[in-house]
Amino acid sequence: GAGVSQSPSNKVTEKGKDVELRCDPISGHTALYWYRQSLGQGLEFLIYFQGNSAPDKSGLPSDRFSAERTGGSVSTLTIQRTQQEDSAVYLCASSFLREGRGGELFFGEGSRLTVL
């Protein structure tokens, strides 16, 4: 696609339910990132992928959070047993890593999660 696509755009769920957030990166981008942003706050790093592997999962807040990426493309962020503090906008970004150098991140519009 032309840009990074995230779905759903908005998700309202009840406390204790599981949710899946999906990210379709720009075709050919080797790196994929997940961030979380609470209202009026900065971006909190969650995880990033190079290809299908995740060199750094240090930002995942708890073992209720997991992410995978398949085929070097689509990624899914899963939150199990959601809590109210999980309410935030979840942002995905992708990047083309060129000659071992980092580059510009292209962001999706985010998935707004509200846990009641």
Added chain:
Amino acid sequence: SQQGEEDPQALSIQEGENATMNCSYKTSINNLQWYRQNSGRGLVHLILIRSNEREKHSGRLRVTLDTSKKSSSLLITASRAADTASYFCATDAPGTYKYIFGTGTRLKVLA
């Protein structure tokens, strides 16, 4: 933590004035980038400066990097109401492509 911090947290200026935002970080870096965010959703890349560069320009934007002070500044000249947004810096450390974002500066440009 590598996280950057921007200052000021909020800035309000008149249209036509210049806006300067600063970013400080804690560890050595490969690259530093500046992003803009409107309405709390997707971020848009503005400019990337590498650790061996000291200054870059792009249109009305000027970015400087001082690795000895672990700081960067973003200057927007001749600001417009459309520049109203939040601005974030992001850094990655050598050997990693993990980008850590700062806390952001909320800029309001008054017409």
